[in-house]
Amino acid sequence: MYDWLIVGAGFAGSVLAERLASERGDRVLLIDRRAHIGGNAYDRYDDAGLLVHRYGPHIFHTNSDMVFNYLSQFTAWRPYEHRVLADVDGQLVPIPINLDTVNRLYGLDLGQDDLEGWFADRAEKIPEIRTSEDVVVSKVGRELYEKFFRGYTKKQWGLDPSELDKTVTARVPTRTDRDDRYFTDTFQAMPKHGYTRMFEAMLSNPSIHLMLQTEYRAIRDVIPHRRTVFTGPIDEFFDYRFGRLPYRSLRFKHVTVDKEQHQPVAVVNYPQTEDYTRVTEYKYLTGQIHPRTSMSYEYPAADGDPYYPIPRPENGALFKQYERLALSTPDIWFVGRLATYRYYNMDQVVGQALSTFRRISEEVPKAGEPQRRSGRAERRGRGRRPG
Template structure:
């Protein structure tokens, strides 16, 4: 007996939405469900006072993959936003990523040779074989950059001392000896004109969707609706935590409407001092060059993940990677379930990689 749908897609984030788009265009019958009250996953924007607020944290689309860029720009127009974040340490501002503007603010150096010499002097005092994140950072960029721009921010982000974090978290740190404040090296970059909800709407146009539906509250019902399932949630939950629970870091935001046109002059300012409890302030209107009379800011606070909280960052240490690999072995044996996205693959992905993987997954899953 044939089922009602070819695909049930669990989750309307980028992986699920891109897969749904491809499936619909190929004549497949598709149903997308999401446990949240709205579609779009973590790229969903809430309009407050005329400003598109990135409800689940800031998202800046960037890629060097022309196939993905051509795909996404065929759906929506992008503006020319360039990510140029700042770091605030004890009231002094530094440009990110580490570049000549950063080195001038730190040391007063004005040439690449002076900056390189300063870093080299500090690196020489670092451990030869880094055993933790602190030693790795010192080996890469030296003590001044580490203590001013890395240590406090990282310890807040992960809720652990840098000496307790594995070195591989920062295998490399971008250092530029040019006065270039563009955070990304990718060829293409921007924000959808009108916000990310426009992108979600374009991907899910004419696709049947249902919100407020938790796959696990009536699992057998949803499984019996479709021939195949595309699952984008936590992989350990799919298997009822049979090997144990994977660990995450979570986030929370405090959002304010301010009666001024411009609060900080930048979309993103990181607070790298340990004494400041939040990691950054997001001023949402700057993503779209807003001219509204008011502005909206969100202070971002890292948090330990607990049951019921949003899982944002996989903790890809040795213990959790070994646990994930057990679940991945089960997933590989599934004939009618496709796992995709950061939660199902227990890996932090940039948006372009999620989209690229979804395009590839649909292609592979539908080869004759």
């Protein structure tokens, strides 16, 4: 008898497995349908001996001391500040848009104070910011929106930015200084030996049993367990009772070339040209010194493994139906991006999992302990969004 069956060995499932085993002494069975741990953060050495991210670049950044300190138990860190260029009008210019971006594109010599006015002159007045298009044109105007955002977003999501919630483009700031870092978080670093090594350390507790290439439905009624943590798609758990939640997927073309460096930064975006959205060169992320270099070309797709919940009002309403069903289902905790149908960064998923563990500690007795709360109270606490 396991105390917990945890479905999914990505960040959400692995953090909860580690906490439940190490802090409570619970027996945990952790399963994943893939052949590896780490979820989409899984990395491996390719045939050239270069460490690559199989599912595209995963750049760790956070403002949370709690999250950074927690993960630091399982990895040393390599300091890394992420920089991205965009191929626009035949030039490679910084993204997020900053002072250098505008000066290079337009052959100007603006200063920081000048740029604020330059943006203001081009910004459109939008009475209510509702869509991703609204976010951008209200800040920098339509021309930069067309150059940097519209084409990239349509490739990424299969929808025009005017059809997407404002949260999509709101994630990318606009700057008036020369800061060309993609993120400005307090902690910016990469696991020194890779994400997979970090997950291996996280799951090394002997109370955690791991089964890969295992489907939840194949073992849920076969292997005894008291409670379940589910980190997969919530609509799949309920057999698509209300219909499928829409997702965007990705496919990757991994290549290795016989030169030390292919591009000037880790990631180059292609908002105007190409079928792919971006090219990632992994040596920038890992710090490896090697005579060859490996990259991935990223192609958004409508079908395939679910990566990104599509933020539209009708999709949110459909998720709410599943959420209500989840909250009425006993002894199941839904945690993570797919189970809560929200786009979370890695640190946010870790934070959500740690928050869920705190609620479990308060509400769920250890094996042999008396019940602390009613089953109804326990169900109310299950894996919702970080709080």
